[in-house]
Amino acid sequence: MSHLVLTICLLANPGACREERVATQARAALPLECTAAMAEWATQHPAWRVMKWRCGLIEHDI
Numbered sequence: 552m553s554h555l556v557l558t559i560c561l562l563a564n565p566g567a568c569r570e571e572r573v574a575t576q577a578r579a580a581l582p583l584e585c586t587a588a589m590a591e592w593a594t595q596h597p598a599w600r601v602m603k604w605r606c607g608l609i610e611h612d613i
Contacts, residue, residue: 553607554574555572555585557592558571558603559571560599561600582606589604
């Protein structure tokens with residue numbers, strides 16, 4: 552399992568930006584899966600614009 556780290560900004564207020572972390576089933580080693588997960592998130596959140604993103608493994612505390 553991996554996570555997306557998105558930098559997103561509101562379309563209605565481009566100065567209102569934040570970082571969003573989203574768990575995904577995409578495998579971090581497969582960029583196309585991460586790209587698809589990011590595109591799905593963007594489609595489900597039309598009020599936000601993805602400014603940049605990255606995909607990585609979810610780290611667990613022991």
